[in-house]
Amino acid sequence: MARQQGNAAVPTKSWHYVLLGAVIGGIWWSGIAEGSPTTPAWATVAWQATTTEPEPSRVVGHYRFTGGTAEVDALYAAIEDVVKDMNFIIRPIARNRLRKANIPSNELQISVSDGSIHVVRPGQAIVSAPADGSLIAWKGQDGDRFRVRHRLLDSDRLMQEFYGDGNHSVNIYAVRDGGSEVEVRTEIDADLLPKTLRYSMSYERRDP
Numbered sequence: 001m002a003r004q005q006g007n008a009a010v011p012t013k014s015w016h017y018v019l020l021g022a023v024i025g026g027i028w029w030s031g032i033a034e035g036s037p038t039t040p041a042w043a044t045v046a047w048q049a050t051t052t053e054p055e056p057s058r059v060v061g062h063y064r065f066t067g068g069t070a071e072v073d074a075l076y077a078a079i080e081d082v083v084k085d086m087n088f089i090i091r092p093i094a095r096n097r098l099r100k101a102n103i104p105s106n107e108l109q110i111s112v113s114d115g116s117i118h119v120v121r122p123g124q125a126i127v128s129a130p131a132d133g134s135l136i137a138w139k140g141q142d143g144d145r146f147r148v149r150h151r152l153l154d155s156d157r158l159m160q161e162f163y164g165d166g167n168h169s170v171n172i173y174a175v176r177d178g179g180s181e182v183e184v185r186t187e188i189d190a191d192l193l194p195k196t197l198r199y200s201m202s203y204e205r206r207d208p
Contacts, residue, residue, distance in 0.1 A: 058175045059158045063108040063182050063203035075102060075199045082197045094193070104201045108182070110158065110173060117150040119160060119173075127160065135163070166191050180205050 076099060083094045105121040112118070112131060119127045125141040129150040138148040147163040156175040161168070172185040181204050188197040 058155050058179050059152075059173055059182070060110050060112055061182075061205050062207070063110075064206050065104045065106050065108070065201065066181075066204045067104065067202040071199075071201055072103070075099075075104075075201075078197060078199045082193055082195055085194050098197065102186070102197075102199070104184075108184070108203050110182075117152075117158065119150075129160075138162075 079095060079098045079102070083091050083098070086094055105124070107122050109120040110117070111120070115131055116128045117131050123141075125139070127138065127148060127150075129136050129138070129148050131150065131152065133149055133151040135147050135149040137145060139145050149161050151159040151161070153159055153172075158173040160171040160173070167190045169189070170187045172183075174183045174185065175181070176183055181202060183200055183202055185200040186198065
């Protein structure tokens with residue numbers, strides 16, 4: 001597979017994972033990568049600045065999507081910017097699959113139990129990983145395998161990372177407005193994309 005953002009043949013299984021976008025965020029890889037994964041500099045700095053493991057009390061909760069058509073339109077615009085320079089045969093395939101994979105879910109749940117952080121979205125495989133930031137193997141909804149980890153940057157921010165064969169996706173769940181909202185910021189790098197896909201989605205806390 002190419003660099004998590006370039007272009008060549010489009011592997012079907014990989015395309016299906018260009019999200020966990022909204023939660024999960026976004027993914028575009030197939031198989032487990034070899035070697036040490038690379039975390040974006042901005043995320044690494046935030047993590048290293050945390051000397052003690054914070055409690056995720058402000059991030060934990062049930063949320064519903066409130067971004068509406070404005071944020072979906074912004075997602076589509078970001079996707080268009082990514083695919084505009086791709087081959088004219090591949091471009092519509094990439095556009096459609098990126099759109100489908102990254103449409104936000106109506107509901108989002110973040111919870112903590114047994115030393116792990118769990119991110120749940122309706123109709124998707126539950127993403128569970130140790131709260132201490134350990135990298136573990138994880139299998140997606142369609143059976144593809146990835147490496148995933150959850151890191152608490154501070155009490156208001158949870159970072160979720162997915163690693164595949166030369167591909168990397170990051171989701172930051174950040175508390176806003178005194179804890180009543182969560183913004184999910186996603187960055188997807190894939191060998192078959194010419195540039196990074198970046199977008200964000202808004203969720204409002206609700207009672208379970």
